[in-house]
Each structure stands twice: as structure tokens, then as C-alpha cells.
Amino acid sequence: MVRLSGARALVESxxxxxxxxxxGYPGGAIIPVYDELKDSGIRHILARxxxxxxxxxxxxxxxxxRVGVVVATSGPGATNLVTGIATAHLDSSPVxxxxxxxxxxxxxxxxxxxxxxxxxxxxxxxxxxxxxxASEVPYSVKAAFYLASTGRTGPVVVDIPKDVxxxxxxxxxxxxxxxxxxxxxxxxxxxxxxxxxxxxxxxEKPILLAxxxxxxxxxxxxxxxxxxxxxxxxxxxFMGKGSFPEDHILSMGTIGMHGTxxxxxxxxxxxxxxxxxxxxxxxxxxxxxxxxxxxKVIQFDIDPTEVxxxxxxxxxxxxxxxxxxxxxxEELMKRAITKNESPWLKRVISLKQEYDEKVFGNNGNxxxxxPKIIKKIREVLPSESIVTTxxxxxxxxxxxxxxxxxxGLFITSGGLGTMGFGFPAAxxxxxxxxxxxxxDIAGDGSFQMTCNSLATSVTxxxxxxxxxxxxxxxxxxxxxxxxxxxKRYYATWLGSTPDFVKLAHAYGAEGVRVQSxxxxxxxxxxxxxxxxxxxxDIPISPEEDVLPFVPTGGSLKDMLV
Amino acid sequence: MKRNNLKTxxxxxxxxxxxxxxxxxxxxxxxxxxxxxxxxxxxxxxxSRMVIxxxxxxxxxxxxxxxxxxxxxxxxxxxxxxxxxxxxxxxxVKILTKDQATRDSVxxxxxxxxxxxxxxxxxxxxxxxxxxxxxxxxxxxxASRFTVCSISRTGVTVIEK
Ligand SMILES: Cc1ncc(C[n+]2csc(CCOP(=O)(O)OP(=O)(O)O)c2C)c(N)n1
Numbered sequence: 001m002v003r004l005s006g007a008r009a010l011v012e013s014x015x016x017x018x019x020x021x022x023x024g025y026p027g028g029a030i031i032p033v034y035d036e037l038k039d040s041g042i043r044h045i046l047a048r049x050x051x052x053x054x055x056x057x058x059x060x061x062x063x064x065x066r067v068g069v070v071v072a073t074s075g076p077g078a079t080n081l082v083t084g085i086a087t088a089h090l091d092s093s094p095v096x097x098x099x100x101x102x103x104x105x106x107x108x109x110x111x112x113x114x115x116x117x118x119x120x121x122x123x124x125x126x127x128x129x130x131x132x133x134a135s136e137v138p139y140s141v142k143a144a145f146y147l148a149s150t151g152r153t154g155p156v157v158v159d160i161p162k163d164v165x166x167x168x169x170x171x172x173x174x175x176x177x178x179x180x181x182x183x184x185x186x187x188x189x190x191x192x193x194x195x196x197x198x199x200x201x202x203x204e205k206p207i208l209l210a211x212x213x214x215x216x217x218x219x220x221x222x223x224x225x226x227x228x229x230x231x232x233x234x235x236x237x238f239m240g241k242g243s244f245p246e247d248h249i250l251s252m253g254t255i256g257m258h259g260t261x262x263x264x265x266x267x268x269x270x271x272x273x274x275x276x277x278x279x280x281x282x283x284x285x286x287x288x289x290x291x292x293x294x295x296k297v298i299q300f301d302i303d304p305t306e307v308x309x310x311x312x313x314x315x316x317x318x319x320x321x322x323x324x325x326x327x328x329x330e331e332l333m334k335r336a337i338t339k340n341e342s343p344w345l346k347r348v349i350s351l352k353q354e355y356d357e358k359v360f361g362n363n364g365n366x367x368x369x370x371p372k373i374i375k376k377i378r379e380v381l382p383s384e385s386i387v388t389t390x391x392x393x394x395x396x397x398x399x400x401x402x403x404x405x406x407x408g409l410f411i412t413s414g415g416l417g418t419m420g421f422g423f424p425a426a427x428x429x430x431x432x433x434x435x436x437x438x439x440d441i442a443g444d445g446s447f448q449m450t451c452n453s454l455a456t457s458v459t460x461x462x463x464x465x466x467x468x469x470x471x472x473x474x475x476x477x478x479x480x481x482x483x484x485x486x487k488r489y490y491a492t493w494l495g496s497t498p499d500f501v502k503l504a505h506a507y508g509a510e511g512v513r514v515q516s517x518x519x520x521x522x523x524x525x526x527x528x529x530x531x532x533x534x535x536x537d538i539p540i541s542p543e544e545d546v547l548p549f550v551p552t553g554g555s556l557k558d559m560l561v
Numbered sequence: 562m563k564r565n566n567l568k569t570x571x572x573x574x575x576x577x578x579x580x581x582x583x584x585x586x587x588x589x590x591x592x593x594x595x596x597x598x599x600x601x602x603x604x605x606x607x608x609s610r611m612v613i614x615x616x617x618x619x620x621x622x623x624x625x626x627x628x629x630x631x632x633x634x635x636x637x638x639x640x641x642x643x644x645x646x647x648x649x650x651x652x653x654v655k656i657l658t659k660d661q662a663t664r665d666s667v668x669x670x671x672x673x674x675x676x677x678x679x680x681x682x683x684x685x686x687x688x689x690x691x692x693x694x695x696x697x698x699x700x701x702x703x704a705s706r707f708t709v710c711s712i713s714r715t716g717v718t719v720i721e722k
Contacts, residue, residue, distance in 0.1 A: 118582075119582075121581070122583055123586060127633045179633060180575065181635060182633055183636065305624070309624055
């Protein structure tokens with residue numbers, strides 16, 4: 001037992017969780033915590049908006065595969081976190097948010113800067129703690145980290161009233177917590193694994209589908225072994241992008257509304273789909289009946305609620321993917337005969353080559369089209385680089401044309417589709433991996449949502465590169481207006497303001513506008529060499545469509561190409 | 562009278578603030594109306610049982626119970642199979658009795674249905690019915706030929722046989 005204030009206990013608890021860095025923004029109701037942070041040795045990164053701080057913590061979590069921490073004050077500080085926390089929630093990213101709160105005596109009185117944090121955050125988190133006495137703080141923080149980082153990971157909020165922060169009390173710091181009724185570890189059912197193996201081996205046209213869960217559980221190696229040993233083609237969901245090296249011969253890219261031609265075609269033709277940590281969201285499957293038509297689906301997931309939620313699997317295995325996929329691999333190895341001469345594999349490889357030739361082959365001029373820009377970025381960036389995206393056409397082009405290498409990492413807001421996510425997430429990722437280049441593929445609309453993070457990037461010395469595919473418009477919405485609303489453009493034209501080069505300069509960052517692929521290459525190399533925050537403004541045509549594209553309501557085979 | 566697709570979910574939850582709020586929020590998100598809810602502590606004072614009824618088809622009810630099960634502070638969830646449980650609901654039914662004749666026939670109904678009189682006042686009788694959901698519905702139907710001025714029901718609770 002030691003006697004400490006609640007705020008001090010919080011900071012000590014963070015240290016016990018090995019937190020070295022937090023992202024945040026102060027205010028009245030959290031000053032006691034900031035006072036303790038000052039000499040704690042924990043690095044605090046000051047955002048310019050709490051939403052950005054939350055995205056930074058999220059980007060940090062995704063890049064480091066540890067828990068990201070964000071701190072904000074009560075009321076508006078907490079409500080500004082909402083979009084960031086909801087983004088982390090839909091992508092199962094482990095983020096712990098610490099928020100200040102009005103003193104307990106003022107709770108539920110509409111006090112100055114009071115917001116009902118448990119009420120607001122309950123639907124968009126795994127859990128919200130609100131310790132009502134200082135001695136509860138160590139348990140709350142320990143349990144918050146435990147919940148955020150185990151099972152299906154996700155965000156947790158600890159909302160601490162100001163009097164709880166200042167009160168001095170006897171503290172004991174638990175080594176371990178259990179949360180009754182919470183069972184993050186489920187041992188996979190070995191008979192189900194055996195049945196799954198049986199189904200896969202009897203398939204004529206099998207395909208593996210990797211979701212975000214593969215990245216979350218760090219089982220990329222097992223997936224790679226599985227594909228290599230059995231010569232199975234691999235497609236991923238958007239969240240799973242990069243969980244299988246995209247320069248691999250068996251990589252078919254991503255499925256979904258803006259999936260690759262070969263991925264959507266092959267998953268439609270397949271007779272058995274083995275899914276790892278994918279939740280079959282509407283954006284991935286499109287029309288669900290068209291998706292499941294004449295096919296067996298085997299579902300591996302850590303979260304039992306995913307089974308039967310969007311799809312009825314033929315067979316399912318619940319449990320941590322590291323364990324269940326390893327068991328599956330072993331089971332297959334016991335029986336398998338490698339099938340590298342199958343007609344299906346021939347079809348897979350020829351379709352991939354045909355598509356790659358069309359899309360990635362050298363087609364002449366040096367003009368700036370988005371696919372070429374993305375491919376140039378790929379060419380110049382070292383393979384271990386981290387790429388984040390904004391939302392819109394830029395994100396879809398990145399999805400289609402940026403091939404993530406084995407050592408690389410791709411970070412995007414796949415679930416909530418939050419414009420403005422990519423830039424602060426890139427800064428968070430840079431904080432996690434300072435020696436790795438980090439680049440945000442952006443649209444001019446999205447970038448304007450969180451470009452105030454330039455200040456953080458520059459002053460905290462977390463240099464990242466932003467490539468703005470600048471079409472002076474909200475491109476993806478404009479594409480829908482062009483395609484489905486008879487070109488009745490409305491509220492999607494942004495014009496040529498601001499001047500992003502000047503904006504970058506105003507924040508003390510580098511800014512450059514490029515008009516050709518050569519200039520782009522030079523600018524990228526310069527940015528990589530100098531390690532300063534660089535905004536590269538790349539003007540593109542507002543008329544450019546992202547293709548292929550599956551219209552809402554259609555099946556994956558109904559791609560517009 | 563058995564209502565179509567009336568499903569009963571029985572939950573064991575932590576007996577502490579905020580749990581009902583989180584459970585109820587799931588019902589709201591799925592647009593399930595809570596037809597009835599009965600909550601109270603169990604043999605373990607730190608654990609409460611919530612018995613909630615709703616209208617839902619079997620398949621969505623099953624996937625919904627899995628979702629509830631995942632909610633932190635929910636310790637266990639079962640979609641109740643009526644044959645495996647004893648199910649009871651308490652209803653208080655207040656009937657206006659303007660004259661002696663009405664009073665007499667209400668008392669007769671009470672006897673024939675085997676329910677209890679909880680209170681008699683000058684111009685009303687309060688009847689206490691403890692029965693299954695269907696039994697309570699049945700009594701309320703039979704009482705409808707009188708002037709029923711108020712009904713208060715607890716919602717069903719269940720216990721496994
Ligand atoms: C916060 C937020 N608001 C609105 C949307 C809806 N939305 C989706 S894409 C898009 C356009 C994005 O424009 P821009 O960032 O310029 O990217 P582009 O599509 O032009 O590449 C909009 C408005 C969203 N996803 N997120």
C-alpha cells in the first residue's frame with residue numbers, strides 16, 4: 001500500500017503498462033493528470049484537436065501492435081474524441097482513452113464542461129470505467145488495458161472525475177485482473193478444425209480470405225505457410241490488406257466494392273472459401289446471397305458473435321487465430337497432397353497475370369493518373385514503409401494499386417471510413433516506428449479535416465509524407481453523382497483553395513507541387529532523404545473514376561470495369 | 562394464448578450500476594421492444610438475474626444472445642426453452658365494483674380462477690395473479706367483462722427445472 005493521489009496513481013499505472021508515449025490535449029478537468037505527466041518520463045504528444053489525438057493513438061496501436069493511449073479533458077474534449085474512438089472501435093484497434101470529468105458532486109447536473117461520457121462512449125467501446133474513488137484508479141487502468149488488448153481488441157475509456165484525480169488515498173496496484181464473465185481465450189475445437197481441413201481438401205476451387213484479424217493476431221506467417229504449402233490463392237478484405245504479401249504470386253488483392261478484378265472474380269468462382277478473422281461486412285461481400293451462392297464457407301474467428309452474424313458458415317472455428325490457424329495448418333499437413341497442377345491454380349495464375357499486365361504493365365506516357373501516381377509511390381518507397389490512407393477515391397486507388405510488401409504495413413479506416421484519419425494516424429505510426437518511412441495517401445477533402453496535425457508533426461519531430469491526390473473535389477461522392485445521379489454535381493466541388501504548398505510552409509513543413517511522375521519521384525526521394533514533414537500536392541483530373549467498382553446492391557461479379 | 566415469436570432471454574449479470582443501460586442499448590440497436598423485464602438478485606448477491614421478453618424470430622434471437630453474451634458484465638445468457646423452465650409472472654389487477662352484485666361476481670371469478678384477493682376497498686377489488694405469462698393473459702381476458710381500471714405486471718421470471 002502506498003498513499004497517492006488518483007492522478008499520480010493513474011500515471012504510475014500507465015508506467016506499469018509500459019506506456020512510453022501518450023497523445024492528448026489538456027483542459028481544466030484533466031490538469032491534475034497533466035501535472036503528474038510532466039515529470040513522469042512518459043512522452044506527451046500534443047495534438048491540435050482531440051479527434052487527431054485519438055487517430056494518432058490508433059495509428060500508434062496499429063503500427064506497434066500495442067495499446068495506444070489518448071488523454072483529453074471533460075465535456076468538449078471528450079466529445080471531440082468520439083469520431084476517433086468510433087473509428088478504433090469499428091477496426092478493433094486497442095486504444096485506451098483517459099478523460100477528465102467534472103467532480104463527482106457535480107455529475108449529472110449539467111455542470112460546466114460536463115458530458116455523459118459513459119453514456120456517449122458505451123456503444124462505441126468495449127467498456128467504460130468511471131472510478132468514483134481514487135483507490136479504484138489502479139484497478140480501472142489495469143482492467144482497461146486488459147480489455148483493450150485481449151480477445152477481440154478494441155477501445156476502452158477511463159473517465160476520471162476531477163476530485164478522484166486529486167484525492168489522496170491508499171493505493172494497491174494489482175498484478176493481474178480478471179473480469180468476471182469475460183473469456184478472451186477460447187480453445188479451438190479440434191474436431192471442427194479437422195472437419196474444416198476435410199472440406200478444404202475436397203475442394204476443387206479453394207481460396208483463402210484474410211481479414212483484419214490476421215494482422216491483429218500477428219499470424220501473417222501462418223497464412224503465408226498455409227498458402228505456400230498448399231498453393232492456395234489468397235484474397236483479403238480491406239482490413240486484411242497487407243496480411244499477405246501483395247507481391248506474392250498467390251496474392252490476388254482485395255475483394256469488395258472497390259476490390260481487384262481478379263479477387264472479386266475468383267472469390268465468386270471458388271467453391272470453398274476459408275476465412276480468417278474477416279467479418280463479411282457489406283462492403284466486402286456486397287450482395288450476401290450472391291456471395292454465398294454455391295459455396296462452402298469456413299470461418300475462423302476469435303469472436304463467437306461473428307459466427308452467423310453476416311453469413312452462415314458451413315463450418316466454423318472459434319478461438320485465437322494463432323492457435324486455430326496453427327492447428328489447421330498441422331491438420332492439413334497430416335493429410336495434404338500438394339495440388340500445384342490443378343486447373344484452378346492455372347486459372348488463378350493466368351487471371352492474375354492478365355490483370356497485372358493490364359494494370360501494372362508499362363502503358364506509355366508520363367501523364368499523371370492516379371493509378372500511376374500510386375504505383376510510383378510504391379516504386380520509390382522502401383518495402384518496410386508504413387502507408388496510411390484517407391477516405392474516398394484516394395483510399396480506393398491505394399487499395400487497388402499499392403502492393404503492400406511482406407515487411408510493410410497498410411493502415412486505413414476501413415470500418416467507419418473516417419475522412420481525416422490517415423494523416424494523424426501516420427503521425428501516430430511514426431511515433432511507434434521512428435526509423436520507418438510513413439506516408440499518407442490523401443485526398444484534398446480529407447486532408448483538410450485534420451491538416452492542423454501538421455503542427456504536431458513538425459513540432460514533435462514526427463516527419464511523415466503526405467501525398468495529396470488533389471482533384472479539387474470530394475472525388476468519391478462526385479463519382480457517385482457522375483455515375484448514378486446523371487452528373488448532377490452538388491456540394492462536391494472544393495475549388496483550388498487552399499494552396500497546400502503554402503499551407504505546409506505556414507506550419508514549417510516542406511511543401512511541393514508536382515506535375516509529372518518524374519517530379520513526384522524527385523519529391524519523394526527528397527522527402528525520404530531529409531526526414532522532414534512534407535506535403536506533396538499532386539493535381540489530378542476531377543473526372544477520374546475509380547474502377548473496378550461494384551454498385552451497391554450488386555454482387556461481386558457485377559463489377560463495372 | 563401464446564404470442565407468436567415471443568422469446569425469453571435469461572441473463573446473469575453483475576449487480577452494479579450501468580449494466581442494465583448497456584444491455585438495454587443492445588435491444589434498442591436491434592429495434593427489439595422489451596415486452597417485459599424482471600430483475601433481481603440471485604443466491605449470489607453480487608449477481609442479478611434479468612429475464613427479458615421480446616418479439617423475435619429464432620435465428621435473430623440466437624445471434625442476439627451471442628451478442629449479449631459478449632457484453633462485459635454479462636456473465637451468462639440463455640435463450641429460454643419453455644419446456645425446461647418454470648415461468649411465473651405477478652400481476653395486480655384493480656377492478657371497480659360499484660355495487661354488491663359486481664362485487665359478488667368478481668369474487669366468484671376469483672374463486673373459479675384460483676387467484677387471490679390482495680385488497681378490498683369501498684369501490685374496488687385488487688386481485689393478485691401469479692401464473693405463467695399465458696395464465697396472466699387468460700385471467701386479464703376473463704376480467705375484461707368488468708371495469709378494470711388498472712393493471713400492473715412484473716414481467717415473467719424463470720428458473721430452470
Ligand atoms: C468524416 C466524413 N465525412 C463525410 C464522409 C463521406 N465521404 C466519403 S468519401 C468523401 C469524399 C472524400 O474526398 P477527398 O478526401 O478529397 O478524396 P477523393 O475521393 O477526392 O480522393 C466523402 C465526403 C466521410 N467518409 N467521412
